[in-house]
Amino acid sequence: MVFVTGDCHSDFGKFSSKNFPKQKKMTKDDYVIICGDFGGVWYPEVSEYHNKEEYWLDWLEKKSYTTLFVDGNHENFERLYQFSEQEWNGGQVHKLRPSVLHLMRGEMFLLNGKKFFTFGGASSHDIGDGIIIMDKEGKWKQIEKQYKRAGKNNYRVKDLTWWDRELPTKSELEHGWRNLEKNNYQADYIISHCCPRKIELNLLQKEHSLSERNYPPDILTEYFNQIAEKVSFQKWFFGHYHDDMQLSENYMLVYKQIIKIVS
Secondary structure, three states, X not given: OEEEEOOOOOOOHHHOOOOOHHHHHOOOOOEEEEEOOOOOOOOOOOOOOHHHHHHHHHHHHOOOOEEEEEOOOOOOHHHHOOOEEEEEOOEEEEEEEOOEEEEOOOEEEEEOOEEEEXXXXXXXXXXXOEEEOOOOXXXXXXXXXXXXXXXXXXXXXXXXOEOHHHOXXXXXXXXXXXXXXXXXXXXXXXXXXXXXXXXXHHHHHHOOOOOOOOOOOOHHHHHHHHHHHHOEOOEEEEOOOOOOEEOOOOEEEOOOOOEEEEO
């Protein structure tokens, strides 16, 4: 079985036995895929929260199933990319635990006989007031005080709460195209964090609480537009926009729901 769900942001309560009872009949050959903003390795290792993160990763490892995720924009990419990289089910992963795996960008995986193309990342929409750059000594608190005095609260700190790796490199984009070409531009499912720009515009029209100003087009949403036009697929699942919504026959936004997509 394969299930898919949306953003966690370090909160894994929806995977409790009470909230997700179907896990009682699952094995490590069954999968739950998180569509970005996993948040399981968010804080620096020297942080007081590090032991808490270790606890939750171990908690997920003890689950009957295997936990998979693509990266979102709210990930500590410096820590995430320090984990062991290896080949798994046809693609490259970062191994956080034996059965807690980061599905890397532009990879094609074979899960229960189905092809999954994965590509994480997204633009942060909560940085309207800017990004604070640390000085050479890593100090930034004084700048933060200046921001707050000026009423600026919509910001993040580079390499502490925001990383420029949230958007893909040219080589990652090219790598994705190469893997799609190898598979004759066919996949059963596509898993991402954000979505094609044309779908994003449709979502923004439906959800008036979201603003186009906060979700401008970027290199990744335009890249996904190209994939949507060229690749044959059954369903595209994505997170990022914090809602559960079927946007068309082929596109589904997931957040709180845990949806079974492969029996």
